Amino acid sequence: MTAARLAGRQLAASLRGEAARRVASLAEEGVTPRLSVVTATADEASAAYVRMIAKAAASVGITCDVVDLGPDAEHARIAQTLSSLSADDAVHGVILQAPLPGGARREELAASIDPAKDVDGANPLSLGRLAAGLPAFAPATAAAVVAVLEHHGVELAGRHVVVVGRSTVVGKPVAHLLLDRNATVTVCHSRTRDLAATTSRGEVLVAAVGRAGLITPDHVQPGAVVVDVGTNPTPDGGLVGDVDPAVAESVAALTPVPGGVGPVTTALLLHHTVEAAERCRPRSSRAPAVG
Amino acid sequence: MTAARLAGRQLAASLRGEAARRVASLAEEGVTPRLSVVTATADEASAAYVRMIAKAAASVGITCDVVDLGPDAEHARIAQTLSSLSADDAVHGVILQAPLPGGARREELAASIDPAKDVDGANPLSLGRLAAGLPAFAPATAAAVVAVLEHHGVELAGRHVVVVGRSTVVGKPVAHLLLDRNATVTVCHSRTRDLAATTSRGEVLVAAVGRAGLITPDHVQPGAVVVDVGTNPTPDGGLVGDVDPAVAESVAALTPVPGGVGPVTTALLLHHTVEAAERCRPRSSRAPAVG
Missing domain, CATH: 3.40.50.720 (NAD(P)-binding Rossmann-like Domain)
Structure with missing residues (x-):
């Protein structure tokens, strides 16, 4: 007996297809979903991963910025960057990429990401809301x-x-x-x-x-x-x-x-970003809620 | 064979004793720990439980207020009460007592309790910080x-x-x-x-x-x-x-x-309240951190 293969590529493709369709709808309203990835490392594997996210984002019409603070970035600088991006109306999703400079705890720094833009569920509040069964982005x-x-x-x-x-x-x-x-x-x-x-x-x-x-x-x-x-x-x-x-x-x-x-992980990151962008549209332009 | 009895009363008494000593130290600095219990129910079992907490609080020198909003309290009023108590410098611990009026979710309302005063760990942020291994009050x-x-x-x-x-x-x-x-x-x-x-x-x-x-x-x-x-x-x-x-x-x-x-649950509620009161003293009067 050999195990059935629970492949993810087909699901990922269909998730990307749906994301692209929703990005197109947002474009009609003049909104381009934007994802900001904050890095603070010289790690090459991390850089390759971020390039892969940026490429996948581009393929569905999401703008992806990489904010590279360098491997010596101070904790306060990282937190302040996450806060500024969270406050920026043009940014819909914010990710803090691991690894981080020595001593920095991702959970602690990610508290500076607005939960509404926390598309990789890194803010402890997102985890707590998830645990409590309230709406939140999961990692x-x-x-x-x-x-x-x-x-x-x-x-x-x-x-x-x-x-x-x-x-x-x-x-x-x-x-x-x-x-x-x-x-x-x-x-x-x-x-x-x-x-x-x-x-x-x-x-x-x-x-x-x-x-x-x-x-x-x-x-x-x-x-x-x-x-x-x-x-x-x-x-x-x-x-x-x-x-x-x-x-x-x-x-x-x-x-x-x-x-x-x-x-599927990458496709869901894009999905979450689209969802975040849809939610922060001005109320008047939103489609009526169904159900 | 009969099981050993893992009793809690002795532990509870020793926790209360320690709480009373720490309340006495705070009194020397002019601080009286204060716990506010918000209720919105006509449930008699809940009222009895709250009286028990108030009595236990009094026994160690903690002031306990019960803010009874009645069984018809609107959700917004409950949330607003939790926010006001959280903003009140004289209040160190805030508890939202169950049951709540129909349709109210404790997890949702408790988001209005400042985590620093969330002595029963009801705010989803407290749960998330606990899950992430960060300091937080546990329920x-x-x-x-x-x-x-x-x-x-x-x-x-x-x-x-x-x-x-x-x-x-x-x-x-x-x-x-x-x-x-x-x-x-x-x-x-x-x-x-x-x-x-x-x-x-x-x-x-x-x-x-x-x-x-x-x-x-x-x-x-x-x-x-x-x-x-x-x-x-x-x-x-x-x-x-x-x-x-x-x-x-x-x-x-x-x-x-x-x-x-x-x-032990009741004794730990008091402990958490004392801890919250100790932490919100003006920095100048705090004992130096050890370890």
Whole structure:
């Protein structure tokens, strides 16, 4: 048996198509959605990721600015930049890109992003609203995990989902999104005793740690659905996930890396930006609310 | 075998003693901690609970005002009251008491409580900061669960804790507090399939649903530690927890109801209020920070 491939590219393409259509509607009202990405690093992988976002944004008609503060940027400068962009009516989405200068905590700095423009759900207020079941932008990666599962018709209500990783970018917000869909959720991490025993209880397993090959065939139950959020660079310039490819022999379905959660994450960032732009139109020009 | 009793009254008394000492220090600086409880209900159980908080506050020297807006209070009026109290320098802690008038969501209204005065952790920003590992007041009940476990020397790091209930008052925040202490955490709820199979995997089990006797001997593993957060009124005016008393025959330890988590919750509310009062002293009069 080989696992079904829970690919993300087709879903990503259809999300981008919808984003492009909505951008076109906004253009008729004279609005061009604008995303600002704030970076403060010399990290080349980060720069490549930001170029990829900018290219994807351009492909659907979103303007994307990169505000590079350099690797020595002071915390106050970063926070002040996020506040200014949040106050700028021409900017609809604001992202603070990791990594950050030493000692800076993304969660702390992201409190300066207006939640209405926090398209990657980095402000602790966005996380709290998500946890409380109030409208908020979820981190795009966490939202992409759920979007891939739902796109492929994986049932979540009443099922036991095990999440490996407790970051504020994936593990914690995805746990809340899954609870909200009535899954029973277990969160594991580096201090979990007997990880394999715990993860192999998951009917659905979400691996979001950032360690190549962490999840082996011993970590899964036969028939499980596995979502691999890891994107670990290989020496030859490729990407591998957190899940050992041998897992495909025993599970029912598995997301590929690359081509699984990643492209959907980028597409959802664009979607969130379009949504933010739609919401900040002057009230008079909005389409009437339906439902 | 009968379970050890994880009582809360002694811990509550020692927390109140410490609160009283810190109130006395504040008095020397001319500060009297003040807690405002906003109610908007005719519910008698709620009124009794608020009287109990006021009495406990008085016993340690905290002034407690009850601002009763009545069961017909409009949402905007409740929010505006929370904002005014948050802006009042003489008020250090603000609580919005449940139940609320029809259609009002506590999480939404509590966004009007300044997080610095949000001593019962009701503002979604407090929940988000808690989830992100940033300083914040946790809901007192969630904090009490962890305090009772730690007081009785129950190890949490690396252990599997199962939480039954996903409310923003207990289930979700206690999950974050437990993750922060390196427990592996599973959250179950009304839609969990085969609740007993899931809960009986918990080395520690936290029941926070509000259904008398929900947790039976079938729901626990031998030797488990069980925290009963339920406070369900009985026809004769008493209180029972979510845990069937027969569970005491098979587990290692169990919190009593009443006398377990409840008194610690009240004591922690007072503690949070004292902490809030200490933090808002003028900087010049603060003791130097240590560590």
